[in-house]
Amino acid sequence: MKLGREFTLLLVLVVLATFVQFVHPGFLSFRTIHVILENSAVMLLSAIGTTLVIISGQIDLSIGSVLAVCAITSAQLALHNVPLVLLFLWSIGLGAGLGAINGLVTVLFKVPAMIVTLAAMAIWRGFILWWTGGYWVTDLPDYWKALGSTRILNFTLPIWIAFSIGVLMIFLVRKIRFFRHVYAVGSNRKAAKLLGISEGRVTFLVLTLNGALAGSSALLSASRFFIIPSNIGTGLELSAIAAVVVGGTNIMGGRGKIEGTILGVLLMTTISSSLVFLHIESVWDDAFKGMIILLAIISDVLRARRKSEARL
Amino acid sequence: MRTFRKEFVLLLVLILVFVIMSFLSKEFLRVSNLLEALRYAVEMGIMAVPMTMVIVTAGIDLSVASNLALSSILMGIIWKYLGINIWIAGIMASILGAGAGALNGALITRLKIPPIVVTLATMAAYRGIATGLSRGRGITGFPESFQNFGQGSLGGLVPYSIFIWIAIAIIGHIVLSKSKFGRYVFAIGHNEVGALYSTVPVAKVKFILYTLSGLMAGLSGMIYSARIGASKSNAFMGGELEVITAVVLGGTSITGGEGNILGSTLGVLIITFLKNGLNLARIPHSIQSVIVGIVLVIAIVSYTKLGARAFKEGK
Amino acid sequence: MRKFLIFGVIIALISIALAAESIKIFMVPKFTGAPYFVATEKGAKAAVEELKALGLPIDFYYTGSSVANTEEEIRIISNLLEQNPDALIVSANDEDALVPVLKKAKQKGIVVVTYDADVSDPTARDYFVNQASFDAIGAVLIDLVAENVGPEAKIAIVSADPNAANQNRWIEAMKKRMKEKYPKMELLTIKYGYDRPAESFQAAQDIINAYYPNLDAIIAPTSVAFPMVAEAVLKAGLKGKIYITGLATPNDMRKYVKDGVVKHVVLWNPVDLGYLAVYVANAAVRGMINEVNGTKYVCGGKLGLYKVYEELEGKKSVVLLGPPFIFDINNIDQFNF
Numbered sequence: 001m002k003l004g005r006e007f008t009l010l011l012v013l014v015v016l017a018t019f020v021q022f023v024h025p026g027f028l029s030f031r032t033i034h035v036i037l038e039n040s041a042v043m044l045l046s047a048i049g050t051t052l053v054i055i056s057g058q059i060d061l062s063i064g065s066v067l068a069v070c071a072i073t074s075a076q077l078a079l080h081n082v083p084l085v086l087l088f089l090w091s092i093g094l095g096a097g098l099g100a101i102n103g104l105v106t107v108l109f110k111v112p113a114m115i116v117t118l119a120a121m122a123i124w125r126g127f128i129l130w131w132t133g134g135y136w137v138t139d140l141p142d143y144w145k146a147l148g149s150t151r152i153l154n155f156t157l158p159i160w161i162a163f164s165i166g167v168l169m170i171f172l173v174r175k176i177r178f179f180r181h182v183y184a185v186g187s188n189r190k191a192a193k194l195l196g197i198s199e200g201r202v203t204f205l206v207l208t209l210n211g212a213l214a215g216s217s218a219l220l221s222a223s224r225f226f227i228i229p230s231n232i233g234t235g236l237e238l239s240a241i242a243a244v245v246v247g248g249t250n251i252m253g254g255r256g257k258i259e260g261t262i263l264g265v266l267l268m269t270t271i272s273s274s275l276v277f278l279h280i281e282s283v284w285d286d287a288f289k290g291m292i293i294l295l296a297i298i299s300d301v302l303r304a305r306r307k308s309e310a311r312l
Numbered sequence: 313m314r315t316f317r318k319e320f321v322l323l324l325v326l327i328l329v330f331v332i333m334s335f336l337s338k339e340f341l342r343v344s345n346l347l348e349a350l351r352y353a354v355e356m357g358i359m360a361v362p363m364t365m366v367i368v369t370a371g372i373d374l375s376v377a378s379n380l381a382l383s384s385i386l387m388g389i390i391w392k393y394l395g396i397n398i399w400i401a402g403i404m405a406s407i408l409g410a411g412a413g414a415l416n417g418a419l420i421t422r423l424k425i426p427p428i429v430v431t432l433a434t435m436a437a438y439r440g441i442a443t444g445l446s447r448g449r450g451i452t453g454f455p456e457s458f459q460n461f462g463q464g465s466l467g468g469l470v471p472y473s474i475f476i477w478i479a480i481a482i483i484g485h486i487v488l489s490k491s492k493f494g495r496y497v498f499a500i501g502h503n504e505v506g507a508l509y510s511t512v513p514v515a516k517v518k519f520i521l522y523t524l525s526g527l528m529a530g531l532s533g534m535i536y537s538a539r540i541g542a543s544k545s546n547a548f549m550g551g552e553l554e555v556i557t558a559v560v561l562g563g564t565s566i567t568g569g570e571g572n573i574l575g576s577t578l579g580v581l582i583i584t585f586l587k588n589g590l591n592l593a594r595i596p597h598s599i600q601s602v603i604v605g606i607v608l609v610i611a612i613v614s615y616t617k618l619g620a621r622a623f624k625e626g627k
Numbered sequence: 628m629r630k631f632l633i634f635g636v637i638i639a640l641i642s643i644a645l646a647a648e649s650i651k652i653f654m655v656p657k658f659t660g661a662p663y664f665v666a667t668e669k670g671a672k673a674a675v676e677e678l679k680a681l682g683l684p685i686d687f688y689y690t691g692s693s694v695a696n697t698e699e700e701i702r703i704i705s706n707l708l709e710q711n712p713d714a715l716i717v718s719a720n721d722e723d724a725l726v727p728v729l730k731k732a733k734q735k736g737i738v739v740v741t742y743d744a745d746v747s748d749p750t751a752r753d754y755f756v757n758q759a760s761f762d763a764i765g766a767v768l769i770d771l772v773a774e775n776v777g778p779e780a781k782i783a784i785v786s787a788d789p790n791a792a793n794q795n796r797w798i799e800a801m802k803k804r805m806k807e808k809y810p811k812m813e814l815l816t817i818k819y820g821y822d823r824p825a826e827s828f829q830a831a832q833d834i835i836n837a838y839y840p841n842l843d844a845i846i847a848p849t850s851v852a853f854p855m856v857a858e859a860v861l862k863a864g865l866k867g868k869i870y871i872t873g874l875a876t877p878n879d880m881r882k883y884v885k886d887g888v889v890k891h892v893v894l895w896n897p898v899d900l901g902y903l904a905v906y907v908a909n910a911a912v913r914g915m916i917n918e919v920n921g922t923k924y925v926c927g928g929k930l931g932l933y934k935v936y937e938e939l940e941g942k943k944s945v946v947l948l949g950p951p952f953i954f955d956i957n958n959i960d961q962f963n964f
Contacts, residue, residue, distance in 0.1 A: 024837065031863065032836040039829055059428075109613040112566045116612070118557060119605040126601030129693040134665040139882050148862070221825065224862070226882045227854045229824050230660045231694055242432060251426045276833040282818045283789050284444040290437025294419075297433060301423045339709040348709070352702045448789025448819075450723040452747065463727045540701070542723035546790045548698055591690075591706040597659065598693040 005248040008303065009263040012296075016270060024277040032273065034155065038148075040269040041162035042221040043240065044262065047247075048169055049213030050240040051261045052179070056206045057186040057253030058106070058113035063214040064236035065124035066098045070218035072128055075137040075228045078144045084223075091215040098124065099211015103204035113207060121237070129230055137228040147223045158220045163262070170258045182206055187254025243268045246296045267296075317618055318563040322578040325611070329582055333589025340589050344469065351471040351539070353584040355380065355532035355548060357577060358477050359555045360562075361484035362525040364576040367559055368488075369500040369518060370568025371427035375416060376529045377551030378439035381544070383409040383533030385442040388451030388543025398458045402537075406530035412438055413526015417519035427522075435552065442545035451543040462538025473535050480528070485573035493517065501568035557604070558583050561611050582607070649684040650713040650912050652905065655704055657718045657744060658695040663850055663876050664718070666964035667743065667901030671716070674905035677928055683909060695822065697721040704728050708735060714908040717752075718743035722792035726751045738911045742904040743897075744793050749943040753911055754935065756904045758895040759951040761940055764848075765800025767951045768872055769809065771891050772844045776870045779811040780843040783834045785856055787822040787849040797848045797874075815842065820852045827852040831859035839865065847873035853892075857883040877954045877962045884959050892954040898964050900948055903927045907946055 020027045046063055053060045070091040077087055102120055106113040147157045173179040184192040185202045192199060214236075222228050241251075247264025249256025271292055275285050333340045340346075359376050366373050387405035391398045412434070419430045465471045488494040496517045499507040508514050537543050562579030564571025583604060590600045654671055656664035668689045675687045690707075692699035697720040704717065705728050715732050719725040719741060729739050729751040739752035746752060772780050784801070786794045798817065805812045815838055820827025831845060831852070845860070847853040853873035857880070860869050866888040874894055883889040906928045910916045916925045916935065923935035925946060939945040954962065 026837070029836065035829070035832045035836060039825075039832075042825070105609060105613070110616050111612045114566055115560050116609060118553065118560070119608040119612075121605075122557075122601045122608075123605035126598045126605065126693065129598035129660050130596060130602070132660070134659045134668075135662050136879065138662075138878055224828065225824060225854070225858050227824075227879055229822075229851050231822070231851075232824050234694075234823060238432060238435075241428075242436075245429050245432070251429050272829065273833045273836075276816065276818065276830075276837045279816075281444075282816070283447050284440065285819070286436055287440030287444045290433055290435070290440045294430075294433040294437055297425055297429055298419065298423060301425055337710075342709060345706070345709040348705060349702075352698075352705060443789055448791075448795065450721070450747075450790070452723050459727070463731075539727065540721075540724035541727050542721075544697075544721065544724060544790060546697065546721070546788065547724075549696060551698070587702065588706050591703050592709065594688060594690065596693070597691065597699065597703070601693070 004303075005300070006257065006259050006263055008300075009247065009260065009267060013263065013267050013270060016267075016274065020274045020277050024279075027274065027277045030154075034159075036266070036269050036273055037159050037163075038156060039273070040265045041159045042217060042224070043236075043243065043269070044162040044166055044217075044265050045213045045220065046217040046236060047240045047243050047261050047265045048166060048258060049210035050237075051244050051247070051249050051256055051258060052182055052206050053113070053210050054241070054244055054249055054251060055186045055253055055256045056182045056202060057189070058203060058207070059241070060099075060102065060113060060117045060207060060210050061237045062098070062102060062117040062120035062124060063210065063240065064233040065121045065128070066095055066211055066214045067218040067221070067233035067236055068230070069098065069124050069128045070095050070215040071222035071232055072132060072137060072228055072230065074219055075140055075144070075222060078140055079137065081141060081143075084143060084146055088216070088219055091219045092212050093215070095215020095218065096208050096212035099208040099214070100204070102211065103207035106207060107200040107204045113203065125234075132230050134230075136230055138226070140226045140228075144223055144226070147220065158223075162220060166258060166262050173258055178202070178205065183254055185253075239268070242293050246293060248300065318615060319572070319575055319578065321614060321618070322562060322575055322582070322611075325607075326578055326582050326585070329586050329589065333585065333593070336589060336593035339592050345588070345592070346585070347465070347470055347474070349584055349588040350474055351465075353580055354471070354473040354477045354539075355536050356551070356555055356558060356584075357580045358480050358528050358532050358535070359525070359551075360559050360576040360580055361480050361573055362521060362528050363555050363559050364484070364562070364564050364571050364573055365488055365494075365497050366427070366521050366525055367556075367564050367566060368497050368568060368571045369521065370504070370566075371420070371518065371521070372431060372556070372566075373413075373416065373522060373525045374428065374431040374552050374556075375412070375434040375438055376525060376555060377548045378435045378437075378442070379409050379412050379526050379529035380533040380536060380551065381547040382412060382438045382442040383530035384537045384543045384547045385446045385451070385545055387534055387537060389445065391454070392451050398454055402458075402534035406527055406534055409530020409533060410523050410527035413529065414519070414523040416526065417522030420522060421515040421519045439545065446543070446545045448545065452541060454538065454541060458538050459541050462535055463541070473539065476531075476535065481573055481577050488573055493520075497521070498569060501570070554583070557608060561608055563611075563615055565615075647683050647913065649686050650909070651686040651710070652688075652714045652716065652908050652912075653707050653710075653712045654687070654689045654716040654901070654904070655700065655707075655718070656689075656691045657700070657720045658693060659691045660693050661850065662878060662964065663897050664691070666876065666897035667718075667904070669964070670896075670898035670901030670903075671905045673898070674902040674909075674928055678905070678909055683913065685905070685909060687905070695720055697724050701725060701728050704732070708732055708737070711735065712737055713912045714738040714740060716740045716742055716904045716908050719746050719792075720744070721790065722747040738908060740904055740908045740911065742900060745942060747792070754907055754944045754946055755942055756900065756907055756946045756948065757939070757942070758897075758900050758948045760947060761796045761800045762803065764797050764874070764893065764951050765802075766804045767893050767953065768797075768846050768848070768874075769801050769804040769812070771872050771893070771953070772846065772870060773809050773812065775890065776843045778809040779813075780809075780870075781813045781815055781838070781841055782844045782846060783815045783838065783842060784817045785827060785830050785834070785845060785847045785849075785852040786817055786819050787852065789819050791849075794848055801846065820849075820855065822849060822851040824851060824855055827855035828859055831856040832862070835859055835863050835865065835869065839863075839869065842869060844870040844872070847871070847875075849873070850875035850879055853889075854879055854883060857889050861886070861888050876964055877959045878964060880954070881959055884954070884956050887956075890955060892959070893951050894954065895948055895952055896962075896964070899930060903930055903933070903946065903948055906930075907933075
């Protein structure tokens with residue numbers, strides 16, 4: 001029954017897609033599926049980073065603002081025709097740097113990451129709004145969109161990049177010792193310490209990694225558009241946490257799977273897109289999304305209960 | 313001894329804010345300015361009271377602002393379409409807000425779903441329902457007396473709503489620091505499992521806390537609607553993070569077991585007067601966000617240092 | 628030469644002596660983080676400069692929340708009231724919520740001028756400088772669809788926040804125009820992107836996927852959704868197959884117009900809007916609004932003389948900037964906002 005949770009998610013996804021297709025034939029067209037995959041891809045890397053942070057027992061509320069800083073500064077560089085590869089390096093590096101600052105403050109001063117990143121969220125958003133002076137980055141050059149214009153087997157690059165990294169992470173998390181330390185630190189801090197695992201090092205690296213992943217998400221997301229409004233990324237952290245939780249990761253830390261997160265992101269994006277097809281009035285969109293998250297969480301708990309009761 | 317030091321630090325910070333702000337603009341120290349600025353802090357201040365207790369139990373309630381919005385809309389609907397007196401409609405909506413809080417509480421205590429997860433979902437759901445019900449329109453036209461309650465002042469100087477805030481803060485403080493219930497709250501925050509085995513009615517206490525949080529959100533919704541003269545589904549957007557920031561700034565530990573109402577209230581005051589002074593000093597809003605963020609980090613770092621030192625001194 | 632110099636100095640001295648007292652005007656946009664409002668600030672500051680040169684100095688301060696947040700706007704305005712400006716120029720994030728604080732301003736004797744986005748209660752402000760009439764905007768947008776697609780087009784709308792008063796009014800005006808002139812035109816759906824790029828982009832994509840090929844046009848009356856709709860159409864490879872129009876600044880849309888995926892951008896001149904708002908506020912404070920034969924007139928500087936409408940589209944005391952303007956490939960390079 002190890003596959004239980006992910007299987008349920010997949011089942012829900014399939015059932016939902018079938019239902020919507022039934023109500024509105026045409027939902028499962030290549031175009032729609034591609035839209036769902038691409039919008040998922042754009043969010044996926046941030047969600048993976050969030051998963052690791054949560055597994056380690058922390059919460060990072062700053063990724064939306066980090067994304068904004070990375071996306072906007074990269075776009076500004078693009079206006080000067082800096083090559084795309086360098087922009088990627090810049091975005092990831094900057095994201096990693098901002099994540100590292102979160103990590104440093106959290107570890108050095110022994111404060112919960114949730115609060116540090118709550119402050120960072122305000123600081124970086126305030127900074128980028130001041131930095132841009134109210135202007136948005138517009139008239140981006142054509143090469144800025146190279147990622148989205150390149151297709152392999154008719155799927156755009158961001159999809160390949162994000163899902164490849166996702167699959168890669170699934171294996172890395174199982175093989176690399178560092179990630180086992182992440183789980184250890186998240187599930188039992190004291191035991192991990194006794195085992196010689198440095199909680200500080202793990203926390204610092206996980207937050208830095210989250211920042212880097214946010215930076216890469218920034219470019220995947222922003223490179224879809226010729227214009228970057230200053231409020232880009234607002235609300236990302238809470239959406240990511242929702243997707244991660246729906247995906248089965250335990251918010252208290254110590255448990256969670258990348259596979260679950262991938263499915264969680266796919267499910268959230270599918271739900272979001274399906275609302276138009278179901279002809280649900282847009283004023284009720286948010287209510288639906290909220291209630292579905294609630295249902296997912298409740299059903300997950302009930303399922304786990306039944307399972308543990310069955311074992312007894 | 314440790315907790316006493318935190319409030320002392322906060323008071324110093326507040327005084328420091330006052331001193332700096334008074335240098336930056338000549339209007340800051342005017343009584344009319346200070347009292348009027350407080351009017352806009354009432355909802356935050358009221359919701360900070362149950363939020364403090366919730367966070368002390370190592371929980372969190374992200375749904376407070378959405379609950380406020382939903383209560384605001386429900387009050388408007390009850391008043392306008394059911395023809396019920398606005399004050400009674402407000403009380404009814406506050407009770408409904410308590411109900412929404414109770415739903416949070418039930419999911420947290422019965423199904424043992426972590427508070428951050430439940431309230432994240434209800435944060436989206438409650439405001440979403442408010443938007444759907446109101447269809448994006450506001451409900452206006454409240455009677456004069458009701459609007460006066462939110463917008464007017466006693467003697468032309470002290471906003472009426474402040475008195476409600478003071479009352480709730482005082483009651484909250486007494487409950488948290490002096491009553492058995494308050495001791496239960498701290499016990500849960502320090503060691504929930506231990507509390508459970510010590511015959512602390514953990515589930516009941518938590519359920520009550522989240523219900524109270526909802527009740528205060530509903531009440532704040534009523535005050536908010538009186539203040540802006542309308543019921544709106546976009547009321548107090550982003551408010552949950554403001555309240556949490558104030559509570560954490562006030563010394564309540566996010567990991568539980570520590571906190572008090574006085575600190576949280578000082579946290580609300582610091583943020584309010586900081587922004588107020590910066591507005592008067594013509595510092596751009598974006599920079600204000602940066603400053604508030606930096607203040608939060610400095611505060612939280614100092615609390616840990618203070619705590620560590622107290623610990624080392626064997627207190 | 629020296630005679631001119633002395634003459635000049637004397638004139639300057641007389642001007643300084645005759646110069647009016649400086650008045651204080653605060654301008655608060657919905658939020659500062661958008662080029663549209665930056666443009667209104669530019670126009671406002673130009674007006675302040677001109678008025679200063681004319682001997683009517685103004686102590687001018689432009690500020691606002693950096694992101695669109697009603698509560699922040701209310702707090703900022705409330706705080707600023709303490710500095711007793713002579714006039715307040717405000718674009719309201721929320722037409723209802725801003726009423727009480729503006730009424731407080733009026734009680735203090737401050738002249739309140741709303742611009743770009745009005746409040747629902749006309750007693751809360753003295754004048755509303757409207758960029759263009761709601762009906763005109765709705766009509767232009769629908770007419771463009773009718774002209775470029777046909778009177779039986781099937782359209783969708785991507786708006787901002789369902790609580791946004793201006794957007795809702797424009798949507799009502801569009802519906803009205805459809806009913807009056809193009810009864811066979813059909814509104815398939817309205818989605819709300821909350822002025823967030825990713826959400827607006829996805830909303831447009833979902834609409835295209837759900838309705839195309841039974842979708843002819845998408846209207847986006849907001850400067851975040853409009854470019855995002857263009858992006859979605861580009862991405863779907865449907866350039867030229869779905870007609871897009873809406874409201875946004877030419878700078879935001881230039882790339883899409885040059886590309887051809889968007890043919891027409893509707894707006895007005897926000898620089899002029901800010902400029903006019905300052906002139907109206909200045910005139911209101913200094914008593915320079917003149918009544919002739921029962922109608923009030925106000926001087927809009929370089930823009931000319933403006934009538935103050937007693938009532939226009941259900942709103943009182945309105946100064947109308949002008950008709951909506953259509954930007955297209957031929958003229959879009961002439962503008963920089």
